[in-house]
Amino acid sequence: MAVISLSYRYLEKLVGTDRQTIISRLPMIGSDIERTEEDHVDVEFFPSRPDLFSVEGAARAMRGFLGIETGLPRYRVTPSGTSFSIDPGLASIRPYLGSAVIRNVSFDEESIQSLMSLQEALHWAVGRGRSKVAIGVHDMDAVTGPFRYIAAPRDRSFVPLDYDREMTMEEILAEHPKGKAYAHIVDTFPYFPLIVDARDRVLSFPPIINGELTRVTTSTKNILLDTTGTDEKAVMTAVNIICTALAETGASIECVDIGGKSIPTLEPTERLVSVKECSDLLGIGLTPVEMSETLKKMRYGAEPAGDGMIRVDVPCYRADILHDWDIFEDVAIAYGYENVDACISSTFAIGRAHPVQIIGGITREIMAGMGFIEVLPFTLTSERVQYTNMQRPPSGSALKVLSPITEDHTHVRTSILPLLLETCQTNRHRELPQRIFAVGDVIENLETFQKTACAGMHPGADFSEAYATADALCRELSIPYTVQVSGDGAYIEGRRGEIVCNGTVIGTFGEIHPAVLNAFDLEHPVAAVELDLRAVPGYPGRQDTP
Numbered sequence: 001m002a003v004i005s006l007s008y009r010y011l012e013k014l015v016g017t018d019r020q021t022i023i024s025r026l027p028m029i030g031s032d033i034e035r036t037e038e039d040h041v042d043v044e045f046f047p048s049r050p051d052l053f054s055v056e057g058a059a060r061a062m063r064g065f066l067g068i069e070t071g072l073p074r075y076r077v078t079p080s081g082t083s084f085s086i087d088p089g090l091a092s093i094r095p096y097l098g099s100a101v102i103r104n105v106s107f108d109e110e111s112i113q114s115l116m117s118l119q120e121a122l123h124w125a126v127g128r129g130r131s132k133v134a135i136g137v138h139d140m141d142a143v144t145g146p147f148r149y150i151a152a153p154r155d156r157s158f159v160p161l162d163y164d165r166e167m168t169m170e171e172i173l174a175e176h177p178k179g180k181a182y183a184h185i186v187d188t189f190p191y192f193p194l195i196v197d198a199r200d201r202v203l204s205f206p207p208i209i210n211g212e213l214t215r216v217t218t219s220t221k222n223i224l225l226d227t228t229g230t231d232e233k234a235v236m237t238a239v240n241i242i243c244t245a246l247a248e249t250g251a252s253i254e255c256v257d258i259g260g261k262s263i264p265t266l267e268p269t270e271r272l273v274s275v276k277e278c279s280d281l282l283g284i285g286l287t288p289v290e291m292s293e294t295l296k297k298m299r300y301g302a303e304p305a306g307d308g309m310i311r312v313d314v315p316c317y318r319a320d321i322l323h324d325w326d327i328f329e330d331v332a333i334a335y336g337y338e339n340v341d342a343c344i345s346s347t348f349a350i351g352r353a354h355p356v357q358i359i360g361g362i363t364r365e366i367m368a369g370m371g372f373i374e375v376l377p378f379t380l381t382s383e384r385v386q387y388t389n390m391q392r393p394p395s396g397s398a399l400k401v402l403s404p405i406t407e408d409h410t411h412v413r414t415s416i417l418p419l420l421l422e423t424c425q426t427n428r429h430r431e432l433p434q435r436i437f438a439v440g441d442v443i444e445n446l447e448t449f450q451k452t453a454c455a456g457m458h459p460g461a462d463f464s465e466a467y468a469t470a471d472a473l474c475r476e477l478s479i480p481y482t483v484q485v486s487g488d489g490a491y492i493e494g495r496r497g498e499i500v501c502n503g504t505v506i507g508t509f510g511e512i513h514p515a516v517l518n519a520f521d522l523e524h525p526v527a528a529v530e531l532d533l534r535a536v537p538g539y540p541g542r543q544d545t546p
Contacts (some may be wrong), residue, residue: 002121006336007040010110015061050125051317054118056245064299072301072313075247075266080254082145089151094193096232096369098239101254102223131185133229134207138214140222151191158202159212178209204264237319244317268313275308278328294334345522355540360439366476372437380409385418391489397444412443416453417530425520433458453530462513463495466527477536507531
């Protein structure tokens with residue numbers, strides 16, 4: 001979720017009404033107000049609506065929602081007379097480029113802050129931490145077109161933003177804060193992407209840092225926008241959102257020739273949607289005219305098209321509209337959830353607790369009774385945490401994430417204990433003893449089931465404590481068990497055991513190995529237990545869904 005700071009003065013100016021009215025209605029368009037301050041309000045918007053990640057975008061939406069200005073915003077785009085060429089050598093590095101020239105901007109501190117915040121929010125929501133999309137904003141009057149997007153030697157130098165000396169691109173990755181933060185995106189490539197002007201001056205080293213040459217200030221009047229990335233649709237989404245946000249302030253948008261194609265166009269896309277399908281889904285009766293008017297409040301172009309259909313023009317900045325139901329959701333927002341009549345469902349059912357939840361609840365009571373505090377670690381983890389740090393071999397039964405956003409979230413957990421040690425690592429400077437536990441889902445061989453684990457960290461933690469905890473837990477859960485010697489590398493040899501039920505190993509316990517403690521930066525002994533809750537009498541059998 002993105003938290004955006006909306007300046008009252010700037011917001012009131014763009015919306016055309018008072019702050020009390022705006023704040024009272026903001027939550028009804030799908031946002032949460034995090035905090036209200038003397039001069040601004042912090043609002044949390046869903047990642048699916050990056051067009052709201054600026055004061056300008058939020059003001060545009062609020063003008064429609066409040067009925068101040070409804071219908072499709074139209075943005076005029078004229079030729080800029082400048083162009084970009086793209087080096088074929090970037091095809092396997094960072095192949096896509098979007099651009100625009102934005103003239104007659106009028107910046108003050110608030111509007112510059114809004115633009116910079118929008119840029120960073122888009123890096124997160126659309127750009128996946130700049131790896132998918134990176135955005136550069138430049139003072140157009142400081143450079144000369146046409147421009148080139150090239151694959152440059154790694155020793156090419158320029159003055160990066162916030163510095164007063166030239167640095168090679170390799171030095172920037174090693175020394176500049178932005179370089180160190182984002183080096184992992186490009187450091188394996190033989191060449192680096194670079195944007196230069198007609199005089200071979202550097203504008204930007206995407207996705208790392210802009211050049212000091214094109215710094216944007218309150219005196220900047222004309223902007224050159226560049227967006228580069230590995231996904232063409234995401235690149236154009238960022239272009240459209242930034243251009244339309246600045247157009248809301250009165251700036252004019254000019255297109256740039258990129259490989260013979262004029263970018264951007266800022267044209268809407270057209271869809272035909274059914275009034276009956278929308279009414280049936282939402283449970284509210286709407287006529288074609290009424291549905292068209294609600295859509296106009298959400299800044300669509302809409303008009304009845306006959307045969308119970310609505311012709312909808314979707315604004316170019318609404319990248320979240322993938323299905324007709326996305327439009328129907330906006331109909332519900334504009335209609336007002338508070339205006340939907342409450343009624344008893346025609347489907348009647350009596351609910352009861354699932355056996356898995358019952359067993360989980362009992363386990364929590366037992367662990368709390370033994371003095372442990374429950375934590376809720378993430379379900380996604382990494383091979384490093386699950387296996388390498390634990391001195392355990394990687395599991396072939398783990399479910400991997402196909403396209404992970406970060407290297408810390410590549411697997412669905414198969415064990416909870418490593419995540420407890422990670423929690424201890426985060427809180428290693430807190431007072432001792434620390435006794436924590438967790439109950440939750442794991443996935444092995446595409447089967448979802450529950451485990452519980454606990455860890456006690458303090459100077460006296462040892463094998464006896466782990467054994468006593470395991471014994472009490474199994475007895476209270478009515479698990480008939482025996483104990484045998486374990487070979488689990490996560491524990492100290494001679495101070496580890498396996499819990500066996502009906503010939504099957506269902507858990508482990510013992511004193512955590514010093515090498516594992518070092519891997520998690522822990523300085524005190526840890527006694528730990530992990531148990532497969534499928535061994536509890538009454539646990540349901542495997543379901544037919546993974």
